[in-house]
Structures are given as structure tokens and as C-alpha cells.
Amino acid sequence: MTLPLDEAVPPMDPPPSPPRRARSAGDPVKALLHRHRELCEHAVDPLEIAAGLEAHGITDRTAARFRHRDVFSLAEELYARTPRDGTPPAPPAGIPVHAKAVRGFGYALLPGALALGAAAAGVPWAGALAVLVTVAALGRPGRAAGGRFPAAVYLLAAAALGWAVHRHGTPLGTALAVAVAPGHLAGAVFAARARRRLAGSRALEDFADGVRPLLLGTLALYAAAAAGAAVLAGTTPAVAVPLAVLLLLTRLLLGHGAPRGALAAALALVLALLPVPAAPFAAAAGVLVPAVLALSRASAHAQRP
Structure with missing residues (x-):
């Protein structure tokens, strides 16, 4: 006796589905x-x-x-x-780079010219004018470090320079104003060479290792120029050079928007206000280490409008 086909062969279970592949971790x-x-x-x-x-x-x-x-x-x-609709992003519109450089150097010559003219004319407020134009040459307030500290930095710079000029005389203010022009050149050369080194770097550590001696060499050359400005103005380089280096580092920290750079500059300027002879040198030395660390970061050299 034969069984119906559907009873003779028991139904087979469906073959097990292949194990589902684990989802990739994504992109x-x-x-x-x-x-x-x-x-x-x-x-x-x-x-x-x-x-x-x-x-x-x-x-x-x-x-x-x-x-x-x-x-x-x-x-x-x-x-x-990054989707760009087939066209690369255009660089920021504005004045050409060479025209900006020429205009910037022209502005950098003004503080020294004004201070030398006021000192030669013997006006009683020549020292105050020298302090004002030197502090104004630091840059645009509110541009750096996300606008967190620059206003305080400008006030502290004016206070530190005013105090130093009050103690050492108008020639010190004149020397610092004359040193604005070589400071502008030093900052521009440092920024250009750091940017060029960034373009040729393949690791952040390599970039930092190359920028540190570049910054120190720039500071050494600028210190020599500041000493020449002090001799020209008739003041002692022992006071003028540390203050000039302090102002240059402050300007670089503000201009490059270095993280916590404005705060480091502010603390150094507070130190320069102390009524002791070594205060300017201690202030310049105190801001040197944080400046080297901050300015050797690639993020301090991104293109800015």
C-alpha cells in the first residue's frame, strides 16, 4: 500500500538562510x-x-x-x-597680496616717522604719541583668538609702554615706534616662510620642528634691528630690545589667532608693569615659550581673510 506523495515524503524545512554579514563599521x-x-x-x-x-x-x-x-x-x-559643484572655492576677494604687503609696510613706517618728528620738534607729548602709535601698530582689535582677549591686550600694552616711557624717557618710546617697521617685515617674512613650510610638510611634528628655529631666527634678527632703533633714538638697548621683542611676539600671537596666545601676551604685559629693572626682560622671556609652542602649530598659519 502506497502512501500519498505528500504523506510519503515529509516536508523539508527551508534551507537556513546564510548568516547575515555584520554591518560594516561605516565610513x-x-x-x-x-x-x-x-x-x-x-x-x-x-x-x-x-x-x-x-x-x-x-x-x-x-x-x-x-x-x-x-x-x-x-x-x-x-x-x-567635499562637494563643490565642480568648481574649487575661490580665494577671498580683496586687495591683491602684493598691494597689501606694500600698503602694510607703508603703514608700518608711520609710527617711527611720527615719533621721530614729534621728538625732533620737542613737543611735550612726544612720548605719549610714540606709545599710542606703537600700540596701534599691533593690529586690529578683536581680530585674533576669536575676539576673546585682544581688547585687554591693547590696554595692557599701552599701560606697559606708558610706564616704561615714563621711567626711561621719550627716546624709549621713539625707539619702539621706529622698531615697528622692522617688526612688520619680520612678521611678514616669518608668516610667508611658515606657510611655505606648511605646504611642504607631511606631518605635524615635522612642521613644528621646522618652524621653531625659523621663529627663533626671526626674533634674533629683529632684536638686532630693535637695538639699532634704540641707538638711533638715543636710548639704552637693554630696555628697548626686550620690550620690542615682547611687542613683536604679542603682535604675532594676535595676528595668527593662536589659541590662548592673547592670554599669554596679556600675562607677559602685566609682568612688564612691575617696577623692577628686569621686568621687560622677564616679560619677553615669559611669553617666548608659549609663543614658540603656539606659533609652531599648523592651525596658527591657516589662511585668513
Whole structure:
């Protein structure tokens, strides 16, 4: 006796489905791109992205988690993957770079010319004028460090220079005003060479190792120029040179928007107010270390409008 076919052969269970593949961990670079979309969309080149990532605490070691050997390689991928409608971002519109440099140097000559003219004319407020024009040459208030401390830095700079000129006479103020022009050149050369070194770097540590001696060499040359300005104005270089170096470092920290740079400059200027002979030298030495650390970061050299 035969059984019906459906009873003779028991129904077979459906074959087990193949194990579902575990979902991939996703695209970490895409997540990073989403997190820093504004930075990537407004960057002129990958170097700006690298500097911005470093400012957010991403180092070469962190880049390894995104399967990149360094921050620069990661920035290049972020730049390439940022949608731009087929056209690269245009650089900030405005006055050409060479015209800005010429105009800036012309402005840098004004403080020394005004201070020398007032001192030669024997006007009673020549020292105050020298302090005013020297402090004004530090830059634009509110531009640096996110606008957190620059107003206080300007007030402290005026107080420190006013106190020094009160103690040592108008020639000191004149020397500092004359030193504005070489200070402008020193800052411009340092910024250009640091930017060029940034373009040729492949690791943040290599960039920092190259920028530190560049900054120290720039300061040494500027100190020699400040000493010449002191001799020209008829004051002692022992006081004028430390104050001039302090002002140059303050200007660099403000102009490059270095993190916590304005605060370091403010503390050094407070130290310069102490009524002791070594105060200017101690203030310049005190701001040197934080300035070297801050200005050797790639984020301090991103292009700014």
C-alpha cells in the first residue's frame, strides 16, 4: 500500500538562510566630513583643512584611526570628498597680496616717522604719541583668538609702554615706534616662510620642528634691528630690545589667532608693569615659550581673510 506523495515524503524545512554579514563599521571619514563640513566647504586648499583639524585636536596619531598616515593625508581626502559643484572655492576677494604687503609696510613706517618728528620738534607729548602709535601698530582689535582677549591686550600694552616711557624717557618710546617697521617685515617674512613650510610638510611634528628655529631666527634678527632703533633714538638697548621683542611676539600671537596666545601676551604685559629693572626682560622671556609652542602649530598659519 502506497502512501500519498505528500504523506510519503515529509516536508523539508527551508534551507537556513546564510548568516547575515555584520554591518560594516561605516565610513569614518564621511562622519568626520559631516562633523567638520563648514571647515571643508570654506577651505581654499587641503592645508587649511589640516590646520583646522589640528585646531580641533586631531593629530597624526588620531588620523591613523581614519586609515591615514597623517593629518595632511586625511585633509586631502576630506578636501577631495567635499562637494563643490565642480568648481574649487575661490580665494577671498580683496586687495591683491602684493598691494597689501606694500600698503602694510607703508603703514608700518608711520609710527617711527611720527615719533621721530614729534621728538625732533620737542613737543611735550612726544612720548605719549610714540606709545599710542606703537600700540596701534599691533593690529586690529578683536581680530585674533576669536575676539576673546585682544581688547585687554591693547590696554595692557599701552599701560606697559606708558610706564616704561615714563621711567626711561621719550627716546624709549621713539625707539619702539621706529622698531615697528622692522617688526612688520619680520612678521611678514616669518608668516610667508611658515606657510611655505606648511605646504611642504607631511606631518605635524615635522612642521613644528621646522618652524621653531625659523621663529627663533626671526626674533634674533629683529632684536638686532630693535637695538639699532634704540641707538638711533638715543636710548639704552637693554630696555628697548626686550620690550620690542615682547611687542613683536604679542603682535604675532594676535595676528595668527593662536589659541590662548592673547592670554599669554596679556600675562607677559602685566609682568612688564612691575617696577623692577628686569621686568621687560622677564616679560619677553615669559611669553617666548608659549609663543614658540603656539606659533609652531599648523592651525596658527591657516589662511585668513
